[in-house]
Amino acid sequence: GNSVTQMEGPVTLSEEAFLTINCTYTATGYPSLFWYVQYPGEGLQLLLKATKADDKGSNKGFEATYRKETTSFHLEKGSVQVSDSAVYFCALSTNDMRFGAGTRLTVKP
């Protein structure tokens, strides 16, 4: 079946550090891929998406590239801020949506 595996957290970084959160997937067919972010006390919000191989999704300085050859969709940001502290979920969608377990990011000043 379809599934998503993302790196376990928590991840703690200093402000302005480089961020990578790994995500790999297993799917039949051609899924769309998403990153969601969840801030404390809130629901998940779409951060970015990519709908076909080699597409790059980007938003708020975050980006991820749909890599079909490695079945990956790693999230990156060049310089994190304290306000980026949140839980990040990778997800794929074919006939239904599957979420990864989430990775908690804490950015310290």
Add this chain to the structure above:
Amino acid sequence: DARVTQTPRHKVTEMGQEVTMRCQPILGHNTVFWYRQTMMQGLELLAYFRNRAPLDDSGMPKDRFSAEMPDATLATLKIQPSEPRDSAVYFCASGPGQDRNQPQHFGDGTRLSIL
């Protein structure tokens, strides 16, 4: 911005009591999802509906949980009787149908504590 609205935001009650959680999906969205989030299990899909018909409720404990859509603007999730292990945050999400390229839109959740 259109939003998914969930009520109540917080609920504390004693075990054995009935709990009803409500969700108003985004107008025009015909797919509604119920999720449960806990520290131990993460995000679990409980049930989902398309055009108000239940398509999958295999993630839901059938003996005590029930989910319905009385109309297109309201989805409900009921627990009767509630147990302490039901304590979690329950999220509703809606989406615009079968287009896999479209994301789900989440409400802010109902934080449920069963004493």
